[in-house]
Structures are given as structure tokens and as C-alpha cells.
Amino acid sequence: MVTTVDRGRWTCALDGDATRPRVVAMRARELGRTPVAVGDRVGLVGDLSGAPDTLARIVRVEERTTLLRRTADDTDPVERVVVANAELLVMVTSVADPPPRTGFVDRCLVAAYAGGLSPLLCLTKTDLADPAPFAAQYAELDLPALTTRRDDPDSVNALADVLAGRVSALVGQSGVGKSTLVNVLVADADQRVGEVSGVGKGRHTTTAALALPLPADRGGWVIDTPGLRSFGLAHVTPDDVIAAFGDLAQAIEDCSRGCGHLGPPADPECALDALVAQGQLRPGRLAALRRVLVALRSPTWA
Numbered sequence: 001m002v003t004t005v006d007r008g009r010w011t012c013a014l015d016g017d018a019t020r021p022r023v024v025a026m027r028a029r030e031l032g033r034t035p036v037a038v039g040d041r042v043g044l045v046g047d048l049s050g051a052p053d054t055l056a057r058i059v060r061v062e063e064r065t066t067l068l069r070r071t072a073d074d075t076d077p078v079e080r081v082v083v084a085n086a087e088l089l090v091m092v093t094s095v096a097d098p099p100p101r102t103g104f105v106d107r108c109l110v111a112a113y114a115g116g117l118s119p120l121l122c123l124t125k126t127d128l129a130d131p132a133p134f135a136a137q138y139a140e141l142d143l144p145a146l147t148t149r150r151d152d153p154d155s156v157n158a159l160a161d162v163l164a165g166r167v168s169a170l171v172g173q174s175g176v177g178k179s180t181l182v183n184v185l186v187a188d189a190d191q192r193v194g195e196v197s198g199v200g201k202g203r204h205t206t207t208a209a210l211a212l213p214l215p216a217d218r219g220g221w222v223i224d225t226p227g228l229r230s231f232g233l234a235h236v237t238p239d240d241v242i243a244a245f246g247d248l249a250q251a252i253e254d255c256s257r258g259c260g261h262l263g264p265p266a267d268p269e270c271a272l273d274a275l276v277a278q279g280q281l282r283p284g285r286l287a288a289l290r291r292v293l294v295a296l297r298s299p300t301w302a
Helices: 102-115 132-136 153-163 178-185 189-196 238-242 271-277 283-294
Strands: 002-006 009-013 022-027 042-046 056-061 067-070 080-084 088-094 118-124 145-147 167-172 210-213 221-224
Touching: 009 042, 009 056, 022 042, 067 102, 088 102, 088 153, 102 118, 102 238, 102 283, 118 132, 118 178, 145 153, 153 178, 167 178, 178 189, 178 221, 238 283, 271 283
Parallel strands: 022 056, 088 118, 088 167, 118 145, 167 221
Antiparallel strands: 002 009, 002 210, 009 022, 042 056, 067 080, 210 221
16 A cells, blocks of 8 residues: 655555555556556565665556545646545534635535545534534535544544544645644654655655554554645536435436536526425435535635
């Protein structure tokens, strides 16, 4: 499992085992420009001892089960792989200082649905404001939500229980408390980041994702992603989002080609409106889904 990427060098955990020495590898020439991201499962050959100054080769990238991708903006055709094979996407946002931004969560939801990740909303700093109004906006999407408080370190335990035994990616904007969460979840996170600084040609910064092992009694990995200044979705279509909802995926086959599923006036013949009329879809659920779909057309994180 790839745990860090640093300027042409990939650090890997053998068999995903956090207790074994890390192996630094380069990409084999035959792979060409095949992208290799944190979370990827790869095949290695060469020196697998993990001893200083040794280097293995990545000769194979296994098929991915999930993929978190973004583009620089909504017009950029170049996709950037953020994380591969994560089960959960934990969207970290504070309820105050800074205030929560619906647009950010909506865009993360789109990326999760399109990439096959299960989304989880983590609301921080709930000692400063009531998290219920913000969380209520996503209730109809059956989006799980957890809360943490700055004055109660034990409030992170519920999140740790959910992450146990899984590979999870954390995303969040500056100031929401993501780094604080990582440091509580992984007690020696700062030390491990320091170790990464000596790997490869450069040093680890917040410009790349980093996989950190959770404590042995819980197991699993948490992938800390860099702070996001942009989250382009040029590679995602409305159909990609709807496909994540088993109760709606088949219905949109009756939509006209190019339907954005936003309803009148933009999409007057969207099949999802027919489901509401027939009592097979709650109006509130459709409204919540359409607000998320609007994120595909709006470049802002309001």
C-alpha cells in the first residue's frame, strides 16, 4: 500500500502492515506515466528490506476499488488522483470559526458519490455553536454525521470507532480542525510526518496526501489530505452522482439525453419528478440531492 508520494519516490507499507519497515520505491519504466497515488495497492520487486538507501521498483498497480479525484477547476480536463482505495471520505467542517460552508460539503459529496466512497460528515467545534441546523440540510440524503468538541477530547472516540479497521480519507479547509483530529487519532502523527521528511528527494508538506496507521488496537489507516483551495469537478456528470443512489439510478434511464436532473425549468422532463408524483421519492430527498447537483454548476464554496 502506497503511504506517501514525494517527487518520484513512493513509500509503501508491505501488505498494508504498519508494523513492518517502509519500503521506498520508484516507478518501473514499463509503467510509463501510470499514475500511482496514496492508497494504491502496488506490486514491488527488488530490495524490500526497507533499509536506508535501498530502492525497490513498482511494477504493477492493482485495480482500484474507489477513487477520489479532482481537477484544478471546472474547466480543467486533467484529472488529479487525490486518494485511491479509501472506503470513507470524512468531510471535516467546523460549525463556527470559520463558519460551515455548504458548497464545500456539497462538492465533496459529489466527488465521493462519483468515486465510490462512503461519505461521513464530521462537525467540529460544536462547543461554539449548535451543529443540528447544518447537519439537518443533509438528513434526507442519509448522510451520517458525527460531532466533536474542543473542550472534550473524548468526543473524537466516536469517530475513531467508525474509522477502525478501514482506510479513510479526511478532507477539510484551513482552520476547521482537521489537523487536530489527525493528531488525536494518531498520537505520533507529528513524528511520522517528520520521518517522511527524510524519505526520497524532498520532504513531506501539505501539498500531498499522507497515510497514517491508526493505533494497533483499532487498526486501519487514516489518509490526511492537503488543504484544498479548489475542488474542480470537470470529470463528473450528474449521472455519476445519481448512480450512487440505488433507488434512483434506474429511474434516470427514462430521462432525456443530457438531463442535468435539476428539474424545471432547466430539466422539465426529469424522471425524478415523476417518482415524486408517484409517491416513490420523498420531495425533501430530491430537493437535497438537487442542491448537491447544483455544486456541479457552481464554482463557489458558499
